Amino acid sequence: MRCFRVLFGLVAIGFFIGCTQNTVEKRTVLAIPVYGQSLALGEEAIRITDFDSLSVTYRHTILTENLDEKFGYLSDTHIKQWIKSVLNDRRRAFELSIYGMSEVLASYLNSKGSADSLLICTFPGGQGGTGIEDLGRGSKPYKKFLEEIEKAYRKARDKGWKFEVPAFCWMQGEDDIVWSKSRNYKKDLKKFQTDLNNDIKAITKQQKDVICVTYQTNCLTLSEEFDENNFLSRETVVPQGQIELIRDDPMFMASGPTYPYSFIAERVHMDGISQKRLGYLAGLSIIRLLESKPGKGLIPEQFSIHGDTVIVKFNIPVPPLVLDTTAVKKAVNYGFSVIDSTNNNILTKVIMEKNILKLLCKRAPSGAKVRYAVNGIKGKNGYQYGPRGNLRDSQGSCLTADILNKSYPLDNWCFQFDTLVN
Numbered sequence: 303m304r305c306f307r308v309l310f311g312l313v314a315i316g317f318f319i320g321c322t323q324n325t326v327e328k329r330t331v332l333a334i335p336v337y338g339q340s341l342a343l344g345e346e347a348i349r350i351t352d353f354d355s356l357s358v359t360y361r362h363t364i365l366t367e368n369l370d371e372k373f374g375y376l377s378d379t380h381i382k383q384w385i386k387s388v389l390n391d392r393r394r395a396f397e398l399s400i401y402g403m404s405e406v407l408a409s410y411l412n413s414k415g416s417a418d419s420l421l422i423c424t425f426p427g428g429q430g431g432t433g434i435e436d437l438g439r440g441s442k443p444y445k446k447f448l449e450e451i452e453k454a455y456r457k458a459r460d461k462g463w464k465f466e467v468p469a470f471c472w473m474q475g476e477d478d479i480v481w482s483k484s485r486n487y488k489k490d491l492k493k494f495q496t497d498l499n500n501d502i503k504a505i506t507k508q509q510k511d512v513i514c515v516t517y518q519t520n521c522l523t524l525s526e527e528f529d530e531n532n533f534l535s536r537e538t539v540v541p542q543g544q545i546e547l548i549r550d551d552p553m554f555m556a557s558g559p560t561y562p563y564s565f566i567a568e569r570v571h572m573d574g575i576s577q578k579r580l581g582y583l584a585g586l587s588i589i590r591l592l593e594s595k596p597g598k599g600l601i602p603e604q605f606s607i608h609g610d611t612v613i614v615k616f617n618i619p620v621p622p623l624v625l626d627t628t629a630v631k632k633a634v635n636y637g638f639s640v641i642d643s644t645n646n647n648i649l650t651k652v653i654m655e656k657n658i659l660k661l662l663c664k665r666a667p668s669g670a671k672v673r674y675a676v677n678g679i680k681g682k683n684g685y686q687y688g689p690r691g692n693l694r695d696s697q698g699s700c701l702t703a704d705i706l707n708k709s710y711p712l713d714n715w716c717f718q719f720d721t722l723v724n
Contacts, residue, residue, distance in 0.1 A: 330464040331369070333423040333454055334407070334588060336400045337447055337498075338474030339437070340430035341519075341560075343376060344396030346571040350578065350706060351401040360408040363417055367425040367450040369457045373401075376426055380446070397574035399517075399557075400424045400471060402581025402703075403588065410589045421463075423454050433483035434474055434490045439497050452505045467502050467512050469591055471557065471584050475519035475540045476570055482525075482536055488543030491516075495553055511553060515587045515597075517580060518544045518559040518717050521570065522689045523678040530677045531645045538676055538720035545717045548598050555591060556599030557584040561675055561691070562630050562715045565684040575705050582703050582712055600695050600714040605672060605723045612640060612661040612672055612723055619714045620697035623657045627692050630685045630715070633677055637691020642670045659693075668724050675718035691716055 336342045356364060357371045366373055374395030375386040386392075404422050411417045427447035428437060438444055451467065458465035472491075478484040491514075499512040522528050522537040529535065547554040563576035572580070590597040597619075604615040616623065625636050640649040640663050648670065651662040661672065678689040698711020 329419045330466065331365075331421045331423050331454065331458045332407075333451065333465065333467045334400070334403065334469050334471065335367075335423075335425050335427055335447070335451070335467075336398065336403075336471040336473060337427045337437070337443075338472055339428055339432050339477060340571060341476070341517075341577075342399075342428045342471075342473035343426050343430060344398040344574075344577055345430055346566045347397040347574040347577045349374070349395050349397045350574040351397060356401065356405075360405070361417060363408050363411070363420070364404045364422045364424065367423065367454045369421075369423065369454060369461075378429070378443075378446075380449070397577045398426055399473065399577045399581035399584060400426065402578035403471065403585040404581075406582050406585025407588050410585075410592075423458075425450060428474065431477060432474075433477045433481065434487065434494065435484060437474065438490075438494050439501075448501055448505070451502060455506050465506055466508050466510065467506060468510065469513040469515050469555070469588055470498065472514050472516040473519075475544065476521050476524070479519060479521055479537050479540045480525050484540070486543075487540045488546055491543060491547060492551065499553070513553055513555055513591055514547075515555045515557050515584050515591075516544055516548065517557045517584075520559055520561040520675060520689050520718050521683045522676060523680050523682055524570065526680075528680065529645075530639065530673075531641055531647055533641050533643050533645050533671060535676065535720065538673070538718070541718045542720050545601055545719055548717070549601055549603075555587045555597040556601070556714075556717070557587055558599060559675070559715055559717050560683075561689060561718065562685050562694075565688070568682045568684050568687060570683065575710075578705055579703060579710055579712075583714070586701070586712070600693070600716045602674075602716075602719055602721065605721060607666070607668055607723060610663045610666055612663065612667050614659045614661065614672065616657065616659075616716070618657055618695050620695045620700070621657055622696055623654060623659075624694050624696060624713075625652075625654060625692045626694050626713075629694075629711075629713075630690050630692050631687070632692060633675075633690050636693060637675045637677060639673045639676060640667050640670050641673060642667070669722070671720055671722050673720045674716060676720055689718065691718070 429443040587597040653660040675691040693716040694713040698713035701712040
């Protein structure tokens with residue numbers, strides 16, 4: 303996607319409120335929901351999106367699963383959601399990443415002249431405090447999620463509109479890191495994507511596959527057993543599975559890792575501003591999907607050993623690479639480590655040269671694990687004290703977000719990784 307200067311916010315984003323409404327009937331609904339555990343549902347994130355402004359600013363193009371604009375009534379059953387809507391009960395109307403995602407996508411469609419022929423349907427699904435194995439086929443939240451997709455599909459068809467689900471956003475993994483519920487998270491997530499892809503296509507009859515736009519969970523230190531120098535660290539299995547699917551599987555795209563953001567009480571849940579910021583990155587990934595361009599984020603592509611040095615080459619969405627110790631508090635060696643089989647960190651220095659990182663070690667690192675953002679203070683999460691690193695690209699130099707009168711650069715931060723090198 304071409305890099306250009308744009309501000310995303312609730313005041314003016316390509317949709318000018320005073321302009322005359324185009325009377326062209328809406329023809330196609332693009333449904334892009336989010337699914338997962340509590341982060342997908344926005345738990346604890348104080349809502350900063352004003353629903354009235356969301357409707358007016360984007361000319362009524364962002365809709366719920368009911369193809370209306372009644373956001374904020376999420377509950378675990380359809381009847382509870384309906385009752386909350388009747389009573390206008392929004393006590394648990396948290397900030398959701400998909401609000402930001404929809405804003406970015408709506409702005410893009412407007413810039414392409416498609417805002418009057420395309421609608422965006424978005425809503426959350428899932429269940430808090432739940433491992434991946436209990437969110438798949440046959441589970442109560444999965445059944446409800448499919449029912450809401452089918453509801454939106456039938457409402458669209460009743461109006462004579464086309465309906466397609468190009469992607470869903472994935473936000474789950476914390477439970478499986480802390481409690482080690484999944485035996486093979488990568489396999490489980492791939493199975494979930496395959497099952498959901500097949501089940502959605504059976505409903506909508508669409509030919510295109512449903513892509514998973516996944517974030518990366520980084521809450522390693524919430525596990526009481528976490529030890530950043532443990533060669534066999536089990537806590538990295540979930541985020542590593544997420545990054546490997548993004549890297550290797552065309553059915554997966556990246557939004558971003560969670561460590562650059564603020565967490566409530568520095569624990570499990572991102573705050574409202576952080577939800578929106580991550581949502582903007584998800585929106586940019588959806589745009590790349592619509593433009594048939596890969597969106598793998600900032601991830602390592604190649605490792606090589608030269609003497610006592612590991613050289614790491616990256617997929618860089620917008621060069622150059624930057625070691626940023628302002629937006630994310632400086633971590634030891636900028637978040638990198640090289641752990642040998644005796645549980646020792648043999649990394650001595652990090653050097654960046656022309657978008658390549660050189661990791662200088664005490665001795666030959668063959669058979670060691672190169673890690674990034676595998677660190678942090680026990681029980682903490684987020685950009686100050688949690689597992690984190692300081693490596694990002696430069697997308698924020700041309701893409702920023704205005705949220706509550708403050709500008710946030712939309713950089714791509716490097717995904718956490720744990721890779722054996724030989």
